[in-house]
Every structure is written in structure tokens, then in C-alpha cells.
Amino acid sequence: MSTSTARRVGPAAAGKACGVNQTATFQRTNGTFVAQVHGLELSAGIDKDMVEILDQALATHGVLFFRNQQGLNDDSQQAMIQQFGPPVVTALKEIASDHPHFYDIGNVDPEGKPIAEDSARGMYMRANELWHTDGSQNQPPIRLTALHARVLPPVPPPTEYADMRAAWDALPPSRQRELEGLVVEHSIYWSREKMGMSLNSFSAETLAERKPVLHPLVRTHPRTGNKSLYLASHASHVIGWPIEKGRALVEELTAHATQPQYVYSHQWQVGDLVMWDDTWTMHRATPYNEAHPRKLRWCAVREINPV
């Protein structure tokens, strides 16, 4: 494991920013990505300097986790995430929460009642068990996601993350040349079809609003210049190819990118805040259907420009 420290130089401008004099230390916990962040109390707020440090760390490590952030509440989580970009409006009515920018990931609804597995909300939760990239079905897609563990069962199910940069780096140069330049259609309907839902499950309004979008198969990170695959459960097929051939390629590359050597399994503790860069990592929930409540508060920011 390697450790790096990012110190802020002096107090924040005009002393207005909270979290002054906090020092973030990044400890790499996995082979190619993922770092634990020490030294930050996120509920105290972070200023622009720290946002820049964390944004750079996300570009470098892909996944950051902060332990013991029990002090974080809706207001401070919102205050933190919105400094990284435009917050995603959580308008999906099937999983809407009591907050315009949060979803609840878990097995209880906003009233605390158990979610039926075959309900629309239950289907969306189960779809999280597919390897995916948040918001790739949108244009612009989601850039960063933050998930805060509010309520956990005694043995919480882990969340798994995959390093699509390492997976790209491991491909032979000839294969990389074949893949660069390909464009993939991403669609919520494709990922939901995998869950057994048909187009008939969606209202005409939803079908009109949530049209499929196109993204490159290979992305270059704007901060690091590193290339990575861009895959997701929503990734359907390759533009210009027969649909089945494209789907087979997406499936093959997803299997490649989620081999154990590219995967980190996060073991949740109450108060954890996990934040990740959706441009080069995938993730998935692991199955959980016990009676004990589980609730994680999800929020995200989107890219400014189409990708």
C-alpha cells in the first residue's frame, strides 16, 4: 500500500470555507485503484482547494472511501457533492426519495417499510446487482457518485468496484486499436430488459424522455490522459455493427474488466462515505434480502458536456 498526503496551503480564502486546516491523506488499498482517505471530517465542509485535491484523487484512485462520517447529514452531503458539479436531480419516480438530489439504496422505502422484490423499486434495486456505471444511460452522463452508509445490517453486503483503466491497459495493443473509435448505444431499456422488464413496463412519458444515448467505448480521462473502457449494464450494442455482434463485444469486455484482479470489494461500516469516478470504474451491489433494514444515501454529479 502506498500513502500520499495532500496538504492545503494556508487557510481558505477570506477564511470563509469550512474544514480549514484539514489534511487529506490517501492510502492506496488495492492493487491498481481505490484509496482510503484519512484526516477529513466531511460534515465540517470542504473548500475549493480540497475539492480540487479530491477531484484529482478520484482521477488517480477511482474510488475513495472515508470511514466514520456519521456526522454527515442530508445538508452537509448535499453541500459537499454540489461543489463537484451539477447535482443529479433524482427524478426517477420509481425510486424517488424525500430529497431532490438523493436516492436511497436499500431495502426499505422512504417511510421505512420493506420494499417488495417484485415492485418497481425492488426491480431497480436488483438492477444494481448488474455491473454498471451510474448514469451512462444519460447524456451528459454522471461523472462522480457519493454513497453514504446511514443504516446497515450486522453483516452488510459489500459493494464491488471494477477498474476499467487497468482492464484497458491489460489489452494487447492490437486489440486496443480495434476498439478505439467504437461508439456504443446505452439505454435504460436494455439494462431493464436484462431484469425481465419489457418496454410495456414504461409509460409513454418515460419512453419519450429517456431515449438511448451514444458514448465512446474507450474514454480518455481529462485529468490524467489515461484511457479506459467505458462499460455499463446500460451499454447495449456498437453503432454500425449488427446488434448481436455488438452485444457480444460488450459482454466479452465486461467479463474481462470484472475479473478478480480488477475488482475491489468494499466492506461497509456505518458512517462510510464512498465516492467514485464513474468515468473509469464500474460497480455493482451484491445480493441482500434480509429483514434487517439497510439504507445508503446516494447522490451524484453529472458531466458538464456530452461524452
Ligand SMILES: [Fe+2]
Ligand atoms: Fe450504481
